[in-house]
Amino acid sequence: MRFWLGILFLSIITSLNAQFDQAKENYQFISWEEALSAHPDTVYAIDFSKSKLDSLPSELQRFKNLKALDLSKNKLTQLPVFFKEFKTLELLDLFKNDFTICPPVINLLEELKYLSLAKNSLDYLNPGICSLQHLTVLDLYDCMLTTLPEEFAKFNGRLTYVDLRGQTFNKQFVEKWTSLLKDVEVKFDPPCNCKN
Numbered sequence: 348m349r350f351w352l353g354i355l356f357l358s359i360i361t362s363l364n365a366q367f368d369q370a371k372e373n374y375q376f377i378s379w380e381e382a383l384s385a386h387p388d389t390v391y392a393i394d395f396s397k398s399k400l401d402s403l404p405s406e407l408q409r410f411k412n413l414k415a416l417d418l419s420k421n422k423l424t425q426l427p428v429f430f431k432e433f434k435t436l437e438l439l440d441l442f443k444n445d446f447t448i449c450p451p452v453i454n455l456l457e458e459l460k461y462l463s464l465a466k467n468s469l470d471y472l473n474p475g476i477c478s479l480q481h482l483t484v485l486d487l488y489d490c491m492l493t494t495l496p497e498e499f500a501k502f503n504g505r506l507t508y509v510d511l512r513g514q515t516f517n518k519q520f521v522e523k524w525t526s527l528l529k530d531v532e533v534k535f536d537p538p539c540n541c542k543n
Contacts, residue, residue: 370461374415426450474498489513500527
């Protein structure tokens with residue numbers, strides 16, 4: 348019985364991030380050590396996952412051609428200002444860090460297509476994120492959101508997928524956003540009978 352429960356749990360966890368993980372497979376990530384020994388113009392995807400980082404090395408700003416950056420499972424609370432220089436960044440994985448707000452510099456990443464802020468303690472989503480014209484997959488699984496900015500409705504027709512599971516929303520909230528994002532695959536947990 349435990350075996351089957353374990354398999355079920357793994358399949359659920361795997362499917363939660365399936366959209367974002369599929370996107371990550373399109374990039375050839377290299378380690379930070381490999382990136383440092385390569386010419387900066389030839390580095391397109393760096394993997395910093397599970398590096399116990401609470402800040403990013405300033406040398407990272409040398410890599411102007413980055414298309415993907417995996418910063419998952421660290422201890423980051425903010426992103427440096429030089430992030431705005433990553434004009435070609437398409438994928439940013441911030442899964443399981445210590446963010447309490449969505450870093451405002453993300454709003455300046457004009458080519459961003461895939462963004463994961465899952466498993467961060469976000470109780471507020473900056474409306475500026477809604478200006479990202481190319482964003483197609485947004486993972487907000489298991490944050491602490493209680494609401495969404497009204498501007499989030501602008502994502503209808505632009506986003507293809509948003510994961511809002513792992514958070515408790517009432518039935519009216521789920522119905523409202525399912526309607527406003529009718530052209531988006533929106534994932535919610537079953538709604539509660541709560542007020543917010």
